[in-house]
Amino acid sequence: MPSKSSTTRKSDEAPPGARRRATLAVGGMICAVCVNTITDELNKRDWVSKVVVSLVTNSATVEFSGEGKAGQVLEVIEDLGYEATVDTLVNLDEEEPPIQERTVEILLNGEGILPLRPRAIQITQVVITSAISDPIRPEAPTVIRALHSRGTAVWLLSGDNPTTAAAVALQVGINTDNVIAGLLPTQKAEKIT
Structure with a gap:
């Protein structure tokens, strides 16, 4: 893969x-x-x-x-x-700031969430990136599994941003390498033909 x-x-x-x-x-x-x-x-x-x-x-x-x-x-x-x-x-040659001044980034609905040890650091800024999408139809993961079992390559063509599209793909069982994000409706049609 x-x-x-x-x-x-x-x-x-x-x-x-x-x-x-x-x-x-x-x-x-x-x-x-x-x-x-x-x-x-x-x-x-x-x-x-x-x-x-x-x-x-x-x-x-x-x-x-x-x-x-x-x-x-x-x-x-x-x-x-x-x-x-x-x-x-x-x-990178400049001295790193003390740990209590570092920014902590948390990625929700994505691949990793940075584990925090609250007693070890004082968080001064939190940047949260969240993937927000329309609700996924309950039957979507089952249909995608069935297509995979038949040997059909499944792609997600989305107008959403890459983070949201990747999060949706993971939820329904589509490999994130098979995601093309940021497409307009006409661009989706071009990819299919």
Whole structure:
């Protein structure tokens, strides 16, 4: 089964220069092949030390060394035919804030919820991402299981955002690699024909 995200660490030792972590929004990915293509291409760069690409969240996190490399990360992804924008850029050489000042992110209806130890940290900010969708018809999981048992590939074409579409897919038994989100009705029709 193809992976919905890909993580690669080239080495534990970063190349010389300022170490950075860029978190990017990546548009246009539709399957695990897209994830692996981006991961493999970024790993060809000797200044890249770690790559994590996620189809479910349409994002990439890239750790690298050197000034001005965030722009090159964007170029690599865009040259492959995907859209990319830098959401955050962090200097990894700066001292990390004390744990009580960190932001805790919780993902509801998704793949992971960060376990919290309330006595160990003081939470100063909580960011909650929730997938909100229309109610799922009770017979949907049964129908999808029947289709799978017949060898039929089942896809979810959705106008919802990727997080919501992936959450719905998980609830009804569709592999998240078979989810295409953010489609207009006419785009759904084009995918079917």
